[in-house]
Amino acid sequence: MKVIVAPDSFKGSLSGKEVCEAVTIGIHAYDSDIEVQSIPIADGGEGTAEAFTTILGGQLISERVEDPLGRPVDASFGWVEETKTAIVETAAASGLPLLQQGELNPYKASTYGTGQLITAALDHGAEQIILGLGGSATVDAGSGCFQALGVKFLDQEGGEMKMNGGALRHVSKIDTSQIDRRAQNVQWLIASDVTNPLLGKQGAISVFGPQKGVQEEDIPAFETGMEHYADLLETATGATYQSKDGSGAAGGFGFTLYALLKHVRVESGFTLMARLGELESRMRDADLVITGEGKIDEQTLYGKGPIGIARLAKEIGVPCVGFAGKMQGDLTRLKDEGLLSVLPIVEEPVTLEEAMQSSSMLLQHASKRCMEVYHLNR
Template identity: 35%
Template sequence: MRFLIIPDKFKGSLTSEEVYHAIKKGAEQVYENAYFHFVKASDGGDGFLEAIRTYRNCSEITMQTLDPLGRKITSKYLYDVQNTSAYIELANSSGMELLNSSERNPFLTSTYGTGQQIRDAITKGAKEIYVGLGGSATNDGGIGIAHAMGFEFMDRKDSPLKPIGKNLKQIHDISKSKTFLNVSKVQIFAINDVKNPLSGKDGAAFVYGPQKGADADMVEELDEGLKNLAAVLKDKSNIYYAELPGSGAAGGVGFGLKSFLNAEYLSGIDFILEISGVRDKLENQSFDYLITGEGKIDAQTLSGKLIQGVMGLAKEYNIPVLAVCGKLDVNLNELTEQGVQDVIEIRDIDKSLEFNMRNAKILLEEKMKQYFKKLL
């Protein structure tokens, strides 16, 4: 039996490597001579740098930046000197995991720290910069990044505005300061796998704002702010990317990177699958199963997340797909219609969430063993 394993992490419980080892250990108890090939993947969110490090010979650059609330932290990014390419994980400076639950407030957070990393990479000679989006604590439309690059945002009284979510509605004009850094000779790539537009009911604020700490009134105001930012850019620069799928990624950072830095959108999972060389392997080897998964499979899974990209790969090479998850929160038919042969939910429904997360490795291993035993 031959297995190709491309899982996402089980957030807060297992890394993708731990998911892989649990799947492998469970399957080996049924198939002694099984072959396993693991692809460390990321859709551009948490774990993006670790996935890149697996396939690229990069140096780690550490530097002082600001966290989402403007506090000094030490952050990192990767730099490939030979190819003058930098890889930045937005969550490293602007991520939700940098804040405790009481601090999460997209009115007050900013992506300025990520902009500091982009600026640093450019000054070090980077000609291509890949920014992995995901896990952000922000809903600033990318104005924090833009401010770090030298853009200024003013209100109707021509007073400068702090680049945070609650000020989006106040933006009346945009200019370039003395610190503006020209990026015309640098190609920026926004790596993400969400398809949300910038604003509206499917946009950044409404879909992702609540999980970042926004209440209903805040969501409405943030959405209006994002619409205002798009309108000002259209009026001042004739730039309008608000409806482009992916512009709502990371609280509108996709939109900001494209509008201010002329970024190109790339699918995170397609990008990782390309540099991993997995397609070359599939051209020369066959597999009985492709196993993927994440902690919770829900509606967002089918909106461009890692699993959907993996399902596309399996369909391309006609490999049966098994999906594993801690909790299945979408109709199984929606997955089988897209090519998933079966979903293996590992949680013990009689136990607490804390128990299931703490014991995810054992539960996953046991469920894999049970599943494959039934196939004999």
Template identity: 40%
Template sequence: MNVLLCPDSFKDALSAQDAAAAMACGVLSAAPSAHVITCPLADGGEGSLAALIASTGAGQRQINVQDALGRPRQASWGWLSSQRTAFIELAEASGLQHLASDERNALHTSTFGVGELLLAALDEGAEKVLLLLGGSATNDGGAGMLQALGARLLDQHGNSLAPGGAALSQLSRLELAALDPRLASLTVEAAVDVDNPLLGPRGASAIFGPQKGASPAEVEQLDRALGHFADISAQALGHDYRELPGAGAAGGMGFAAKAFLNATLKPGIEMIIQQADMETLLASADLVITGEGRLDGQSLAGKTPIGVSRAAQRFNKPVIVLAGGLGDGWQACFNEGVTTAIALADGPMSLAEALPRTAELLEARCDSLLRLWLAARG
């Protein structure tokens, strides 16, 4: 019996790799002869780089870059030499998780470090980049990334703009002649897990600005600044991508990726499933177990368990989802190929009590599930 284990991370508790390992222990406890295949996954957000490296065998590289506030930090990226492909996770350079709560300032945080990661990939000889856009601390529309790659963003006096989204309101001229010429032949796929446009009530600033430290007044300020940036960009490029679904991802990095890097925007889970060659794994699996911290109606927008179940449907494979919690609308997952979904808790407990027990609970649920599965198969 082949059992495929392909969880996402369980936020604040376990990485996808650790979750898969705990699941494997439970499966093998109930079915020692089972052939267990682990394939940690992610949906393009935080942890996607680690999942890609684990599932593809890519090498892990590290360089010093600027974080979202311009401070030095060591960031990782992945290099799959056989495919001349780099894996770059925005959050490694400009991630919200690297800032204390009182350091979050969407007016001034920058994506400059993401541009530095792209330069490192180009120096390595990358022909393709998978750009993972989740978990950003920024709202600068990718302006910092462009500056790192050689673009000049100038105010009316010819001075370079300061870092951050607020400074974009002072943009007078966008000079792209000095952009790194190697970008012209680089294929970029950007992983997004939202379909928000750049601007407006569903835009980057309104929806994601508050979690990055923006007050209601600052949200309006940032939205106007991004609108001005979009106007100047459209004049320079001859194309306007502000309404593109996903343009608002990662504080407008979806917009910059499409407009300036000619990126293809794709749901992160689809990109990672493809890169991990999940179709081959699914074809030989008898049972698929996936999971993440929470399953609810919003999971249908592109979360890992739903991406897995949709892929498994094509092979008519049963899929079990293990979730830390089941929220409103979770039953809609049955229409997407999920066979059953089970919450981890084995009794009344708070989140604070559940988090340190996540590995134990995953192992126990997989043990019970495999015993039931074996009994049902006779």
């Protein structure tokens, strides 16, 4: 028997790779002869670097960079020597998981650390960079990242500013003449499922700002700052990207990527992973596919990794089940999409903190039970 284990991360608890390890232990506790292939997945957010690095046979390289608030943090990017490919996720250096409750600060949060990771990847000789845009804690439009790459953001007196969400409205001039030319020459693959424009009711601030700490009463001020910045950058580059699909991704990061880089291609995070990891061919001779993530609800239908796995499994005729730390809402439609059953891993009433601390063991137990039920129905 062959089982494909292809989960997303259980955010705040286990990475996709760690979920695979726990599920494999549980399956082998039932029958050590079962062949298990682990394929951790991600959609551009937290865990993207590890997941892509695993499927591409690379290694993680750690660097000391700045977190969203400018504090030192160790963050990793993936490296595949054979193809000179680097995998950078915005969440690793500039993501929400790096901030404690109460630390969200859209005025001060910056993507500068992501720019430091990209610089490190370029120093390694990257010829292609896969950049995951999910999970950022920032609304600085990626300006901090490009400051780390050499772009100058000047105030009215001509002094260089430190870029963050609050600085956008105060920029007077953008000087792109000293941008790291290596960034212009590499091939960029942007892993993102966000199609929102930069501005407006469906834009970066209105839709995603609140999850990054923007208060409702402050939305107009941040929107004005974003519009001011966008107009300046378009003046500096002669390009217009404010309405382009995906320009609102990661707090406007997508817009600056489009405006300042030459060789940019955007692809759905899951679609990109499925293509590079050859998921369809690897799943074709499987007897069962197991996926999952920390929370499965109706939103799972909208581009989340597990539903992508389920749809692919349905297409090739392989049964697929999902594990979840939490289930919520009407999940009937998930079955129609190929996720035949969602199995909660929690065994008894516990607090969220207790469940997260025990998630590896809970997944092991759930996997063993899953295999017992699977064989009862054969």
